[in-house]
Amino acid sequence: MSIFAVVIFLFLGSVEGFSTKTHPCTYSKDRECKPALFNALFSTVSFLLGAITSVVSGYLGMKIATYANARTTLEARKGVGKAFITAFRSGSVMGFLLASNGLLVLYITINLFKIYYGDDWEGLFESITGYGLGGSSMALFGRVGGGIYTKAADVGADLVGKVERNIPEDDPRNPAVIADNVGDNVGDIAGMGSDLFGSYAESSCAALVVASISSFGVNHDFTGMCFPLLVSSMGIIVCLITTLFATDFFEIKAVKEIEPALKKQLIISTALMTVGIALVSWLALPYKFTIFNFGEQKEVTNWGLFLCVSIGLWAGLIIGYVTEYYTSNAYSPVQDVADACRTGAATNVIFGLALGYKSVIIPIFAISIGIYVSFTIAAMYGIAVAALGMLSTIATGLSIDAYGPISDNAGGIAEMAGMSHRIRERTDALDAAGNTTAAIGKGFAIGSAALVSLALFGAFVSRAGVKVVDVLSPKVIIGLVVGAMLPYWFSAMTMKSVGSAALKMVEEVRRQFNTIPGLMEGTGKPDYANCVKISTDASIKEMIPPGALVMLTPLIVGTFFGVQTLSGVLAGALVSGVQVAISASNTGGAWDNAKKYIEAGVSEHARSLGPKGSDCHKAAVIGDTIGDPLKDTSGPSLNILIKLMAVESLVFAPFFATHGGLLFKIF
Numbered sequence: 072m073s074i075f076a077v078v079i080f081l082f083l084g085s086v087e088g089f090s091t092k093t094h095p096c097t098y099s100k101d102r103e104c105k106p107a108l109f110n111a112l113f114s115t116v117s118f119l120l121g122a123i124t125s126v127v128s129g130y131l132g133m134k135i136a137t138y139a140n141a142r143t144t145l146e147a148r149k150g151v152g153k154a155f156i157t158a159f160r161s162g163s164v165m166g167f168l169l170a171s172n173g174l175l176v177l178y179i180t181i182n183l184f185k186i187y188y189g190d191d192w193e194g195l196f197e198s199i200t201g202y203g204l205g206g207s208s209m210a211l212f213g214r215v216g217g218g219i220y221t222k223a224a225d226v227g228a229d230l231v232g233k234v235e236r237n238i239p240e241d242d243p244r245n246p247a248v249i250a251d252n253v254g255d256n257v258g259d260i261a262g263m264g265s266d267l268f269g270s271y272a273e274s275s276c277a278a279l280v281v282a283s284i285s286s287f288g289v290n291h292d293f294t295g296m297c298f299p300l301l302v303s304s305m306g307i308i309v310c311l312i313t314t315l316f317a318t319d320f321f322e323i324k325a326v327k328e329i330e331p332a333l334k335k336q337l338i339i340s341t342a343l344m345t346v347g348i349a350l351v352s353w354l355a356l357p358y359k360f361t362i363f364n365f366g367e368q369k370e371v372t373n374w375g376l377f378l379c380v381s382i383g384l385w386a387g388l389i390i391g392y393v394t395e396y397y398t399s400n401a402y403s404p405v406q407d408v409a410d411a412c413r414t415g416a417a418t419n420v421i422f423g424l425a426l427g428y429k430s431v432i433i434p435i436f437a438i439s440i441g442i443y444v445s446f447t448i449a450a451m452y453g454i455a456v457a458a459l460g461m462l463s464t465i466a467t468g469l470s471i472d473a474y475g476p477i478s479d480n481a482g483g484i485a486e487m488a489g490m491s492h493r494i495r496e497r498t499d500a501l502d503a504a505g506n507t508t509a510a511i512g513k514g515f516a517i518g519s520a521a522l523v524s525l526a527l528f529g530a531f532v533s534r535a536g537v538k539v540v541d542v543l544s545p546k547v548i549i550g551l552v553v554g555a556m557l558p559y560w561f562s563a564m565t566m567k568s569v570g571s572a573a574l575k576m577v578e579e580v581r582r583q584f585n586t587i588p589g590l591m592e593g594t595g596k597p598d599y600a601n602c603v604k605i606s607t608d609a610s611i612k613e614m615i616p617p618g619a620l621v622m623l624t625p626l627i628v629g630t631f632f633g634v635q636t637l638s639g640v641l642a643g644a645l646v647s648g649v650q651v652a653i654s655a656s657n658t659g660g661a662w663d664n665a666k667k668y669i670e671a672g673v674s675e676h677a678r679s680l681g682p683k684g685s686d687c688h689k690a691a692v693i694g695d696t697i698g699d700p701l702k703d704t705s706g707p708s709l710n711i712l713i714k715l716m717a718v719e720s721l722v723f724a725p726f727f728a729t730h731g732g733l734l735f736k737i738f
Contacts, residue, residue: 072119072122072205072208074120075118075208075622076115076119076609077117077683078626079111079114079201079204079722079723080111080112080114080115081111082111082626082723082726083110083111083114083115083722083723083725083726084107084108084112085507085724085726085730086107086110086111086725086729086730087106087107087108090106091106091108091109093105093106093383093420093628094106094107096255096495096728097138098506102190102191103191104191104193104194105187105188105191105194105569107725108371109187109194110194110198110725113184113187113198113201113726114197114198114200114201114722115201116198116201116582117180117184117198117199117200117201117202117205117341117641118201118202118204118205118641119205119702119723120175120180120201120202120205120571121201121203121204121205121206121207121209121272122205122206122209123205124172124176124205124240124268125206125207125208125209125210125213125265125268125301126265127172127203127262128168128169128172128208128260128264128265129213129261129264129265130261130578131165131168132165132168132169132260132473133256133260133261135161135165135168135473135474135478135493136161136165136256136260136304136477136480136601137163137256139157139158139161139162139477140329140477140480140481140483140484141163141481141484142157143157143158143161143477143478143480143481143498143501144481144482144484144490144494144498145246146483147481147494147497147498147501147591148490150497151324151325151326151329151497151500151501152322152324153328154478154497154498155240155323155332155501155503156317156318156323156482156483156684158474158477158478158501158505159314159317159318159333159470159474160314160318160471161299161473161474161477162469162470162471162472162477163427163457163466163470164261165264165469165473166465166466166467166468166469166470166472166473167307167308167311167466167470169264169267169465169466169469170271170303170306170307170465170466171307172252172268172269172471172474173206173271173272173275173303173406174300174303174304174307176202177199177202177275177300178297178300179507180202181195181196181199183195184198184199185427186631188477189260190291190684191373192283192288192291192296193283193284193288194334196276196279196280196282196283197280197534197613197725198249199276199279199721200276200278200280200530200663200718202272202486202720202721203269203272203273203275203277203527203718203721204273204715204718204719204721204722205272205274205348206265206268206269206271206273206705207266207269207270207272207714207715207718208622208715208719209269210262210265210266210268210269210711210715211617211618211621211622211708211712211715212479212614213261213262213264213265213266213616214258214262214263214265214266214707214708214711215565215613215618215704215708215711216257216262216611216613216614217257217258217259217261217262217571217610217613218258218262218565218569218570218700218703218704218705218708219565219568219569219606219609219610219613219614219704219706219708220250220253220254220257220258220606220607220609220610220709221251221255221257221258221259221606221703222254222258222386222569222572222699222700222703222704223250223569223572223573223575223605223606223609223610224247224250224251224253224254224576224602224606225251225254225699225703226569226573226576226700227247227250227251227407227577227602228240228245228247228248228250228458228576228579229574229578229579229692229695229696230250230573230577230582230696231245231247231580231581231584232245232247232248232580233692234589234689234692236584237684238591239480239486240486240657241483241485241486241487241596242486242598243354243486243487244590244591244593244597245580245597246535246579246580246583246584246597246599246601246602247576247579247580247602248483248487248596248599248626249599249602249603250576250599250602250603250605250606251483252479252480252483252484253603253606254606255476255479255480255608256476256480257437258315258703258704259472259473259509259620259703260473260476261339261475262707263339263472263473263512263516263571263707264467264469264473265506266516266707266710266711267462267465267468267469267515267519267633267712268524269515269711269715270458270462270516270519270520270523270710270714271303271462271465272616273457273523273527273714273718274299274455274458274459274462274519274522274523274526275299275300275303275440275557275715276455276527276530276718276721277451277455277458277523277526277527277529277530278298278299278452278455278459278532279296279719280300280455280525280533280534280721281296281362281363281450281451281452281455281526281529281530281533282295282296282299282362282452282537283296284360284363285360285361285363285368285452286362286368287360287713291647292360292648294355295355295356295357295511296379297361297665298351298352298355298376298456299455299456301351302348302351302380302456302459302460302463303459303462303463303465304343305347305348305350305351306344306347306462306463306464306465306558307466308490309340309343309348309463309464310340310343310464310465310466310467310470311318311466312343313336313339313340313343313464313467314466315334315472316335316336316339317332317333317336319336319462321704323735324340325498326497329500329501329504330399330401330503330504330507330508332393333471333474333504333508334395334508336467336470337388337391337392337464337467337468337471337511338388340464340467340635341384341385341387341388341469343465343662344384344460344463344597345381345384345385347463348377348381348384348460348463349377349501352374352376353372353373353377354375356373356376356687357373358373359371359372359373360373361452362449362451362452362493363451363452363533364450364451365450365532365538365539366412366489367534369449369450370450371448371449371453375448375453376448376452376456377443377447378445378447378448378451379445379448379449379453379454379456379457379460380456380457380459380460380463380562381460381496381595382440382441382444382457382460382463383441383456383457383458383459383460383461383522384444384460384464385518386437386438386440386441386461386518387460387461387462387464387515387518388435389433390434390437390438390514390515390517390518391434391511391514391515393433393434393437393514394430394434394510394511394513394514394656394660395507395508395510395511395514395658395659396725397426397427397429397430397660397661398506398507398510398657398660398661398663398664399432399507399510399664400503400664400665400667400668400671403606404426404429404430404464404516404661405426405661405665405668406665406668406676407422407426408422408423408426408661408662408665408678408694409666409668409669409677409691410536410667410680412665412669412687412688412694413680413687414424414692415686415690416690416693416694418693419662419665419690419691419693420693421695422487422699422735423505423658423661423662423665423694423698424658426657426661427654427655427657427659427661427701428651428654429475429688430576430653431650431653431657433655434514434517434518434653436648437518438521438522438649440517441457441522442454442457442522445457446701450519450529451526451530452530454522454525454529455523455526455529455530457522458519458522458523458526460520460636461518461519462515462519462523467513468511468512469512470513471508471511471512472508472509474501474505474508475502475505475506475508475512476496476505476509477505477510478498478501478502478504478505479505479557480500481498481501481502482495482499482501482602484501485498491567497634499671503664503667503671506663506664506667507660507664509660509737510559510656510657510660511639511700512657513660513702513707514591514653514657515655516707516710517649517652517656517706517707517709517710519654519710520649520652520713520714521645521649521713522709523708523712523714523717524641524645524713524717524718525717527714527717527720527721528641528642528645528717528720529719530721531638531641531717531720531721531724532638534721534725534728535634535725535727535728536728537634537635537638540594540635540638540639540642541635544635546632546633546635546636546638546639546735547635547638547639548639549632549636549639550628550632550636550637550638550639550640550641550642550643551633551639551642551643552606552641552643553628553639553640553643554639554640554641554642554644554645554646554647555618555643555644555646555647556647557624557643557644557647557648557712557716558638558644558647558648558651558652558712559647559651560620560710561617561621561705561708561712562655562705562709564616564620565616565617565700565704565705565708566620566700566701566704566705568609568613568617568704569699569704570611571609571613572605572606572610572613572701575605575609576602576606579601579602579605580602583597583598583601593670597645606660611651617708621711621712621715621716622715622719624640625637625640625641625716625717625720625723626719626723629720629726629727629731630641630722630726630730630731630733631725631732631734632732632734633727633731633732633735634724634727634728634731634732637720637727637731640716641716641717641720644712644713644716645713645717648653648709648710648712648713649710649713651706652705652706652707652709653704653706654711655701655702656702656703656706656707657702658698658701658702659698659699659700659702659703659706660698660702661698662694662695662697662698663695663698663699663702665691665695666688666691666694666695667696669687669688670683670688682693712714
């Protein structure tokens with residue numbers, strides 16, 4: 072992070088050759104703007120602030136989760152309802168912490184920077200974009216590192232434990248069991264948290280940049296300027312009310328009420344939020360105002376913006392529900408995948424892949440309609456606030472999401488502590504609901520990433536002074552093709568990292584089973600620390616190449632090929648990244664739940680596929696193991712790839728506009 076902070080300072084400072092003189096503003100030529108050197112300094116500061124906020128959020132989230140998991144196990148002795156409340160409340164703590172942290176730091180930063188910038192809002196909000204970059208670059212390492220950590224342990228524990236040795240999941244005799252349980256927290260809590268925090272910071276930044284050159288910024292209307300922040304703060308209040316529905320207004324008594332209760336959270340928060348947005352739009356915005364639209368100002372009304380935010384909000388809900396339909400074992404898609412296990416692992420894999428590709432269709436239509444409507448109403452600002460709308464219920468989304476790993480760990484603790492079979496059944500029921508809701512959370516993250524990166528792309532194009540991106544020009548075409556390739560390159564790196572780390576883990580677990588006397592009988596003690604070390608070392612070492620790919624691409628393309636080619640790269644990465652991300656997460660989620668469907672044996676059909684340890688079940692475990700890196704490493708990290716490249720281009724836009732395209736200047 073510190074190295075990259077220096078890079079930001081040097082690149083942005085060199086725009087005016089490190090001069091400390093004021094210069095005329097880009098959009099209002101009659102005003103004087105603060106010198107580029109100070110813009111560079113403040114961008115670097117906000118970058119570090121974003122990064123620190125992201126790290127702190129991830130750290131606190133993990134701290135809460137590790138406090139909560141044992142408590143959930145103990146509460147499960149009293150019944151499933153009590154355990155649910157404990158797990159859900161701890162998840163909410165993390166959700167609210169993150170949403171409010173992001174908002175608080177951003178608002179304080181804006182007000183502190185305003186002391187120096189005074190009337191120069193253009194420079195002020197341009198330097199604030201560093202905040203989004205900091206949040207997202209930490210999220211990249213959290214997601215990729217966390218994903219490699221958790222899946223190396225998971226694949227290693229499953230392959231040797233379940234398939235070779237026939238011992239149950241989370242059995243304390245398995246040397247990789249601790250690493251596996253720690254991994255759930257690293258990937259799902261720290262990774263997911265910093266990922267959504269990044270989205271949130273970036274969509275706010277994109278909206279603020281566009282607003283600062285619209286009538287809000289020109290007329291210095293601070294309330295109108297803060298509309299994105301007001302939407303988010305309304306979201307926190309709405310989510311507070313929503314959580315009470317799960318814990319206080321309705322008591323959960325039976326296992327089958329868990330999943331509906333979690334899904335109701337999404338609907339209630341969305342419905343209440345729609346009312347909330349209407350209030351904010353009506354109170355905070357003037358009836359008519361203008362929004363900057365590639366060189367001209369476009370007139371917009373306040374109900375128009377209300378429509379933009381709501382469309383993002385409801386598109387998010389649709390994406391969440393489609394994801395749930397394709398990944399929950401209550402519906403036919405996953406049951407078909409489970410059924411395909413009759414004829415072995417190969418058919419299971421084929422069906423799973425087909426399901427993943429098919430699950431892309433509806434979310435993409437939802438995103439496309441959202442883009443078209445919001446762009447038509449309020450240009451790029453419309454898309455930025457639509458992304459914010461999707462993320463406005465982030466606190467509820469994160470509570471549901473953090474709930475998953477907490478109940479998963481609770482099950483692990485119950486198994487390792489040798490508690491009764493009944494308690495393990497309760498924690499399993501909590502965990503199964505958590506799996507589906509985690510898939511919904513990933514759907515949200517990917518959908519919002521698509522809108523956010525498009526909004527950032529618009530802000531970048533406005534900032535770099537590009538009037539039009541011409542798809543027919545060769546500069547743009549090469550960018551498009553290369554950009555569309557990047558998600559594949561990135562996925563290849565992350566998948567291979569998981570594979571090689573899992574290989575080491577499997578060898579270590581086998582070695583321990585073969586050399587430690589009395590391990591299978593339960594008299595010998597496994598060396599857990601060694602497995603944790605393998606996961607930790609692998610994740611720290613292996614996250615650097617994919618991280619470098621994402622961080623360096625915009626810098627290299629912008630500097631050597633210029634703004635037009637970079638626009639192509641961003642568009643290409645957005646278009647292919649979203650598809651790959653959705654299909655990867657849903658394929659993995661479906662395989663995981665197909666395995667759980669066979670294990671639980673609730674319906675007649677599930678029982679016919681055999682108990683644990685049957686051929687069908689083994690085929691399902693293989694599918695699940697293949698799906699693990701897809702759903703927890705490659706898929707979720709891709710949305711960060713799309714966003715991070717866009718926000719980085721936005722931060723470096725002044726530099727690319729002045730000094731970019733070296734190669735085309737030479738030839």
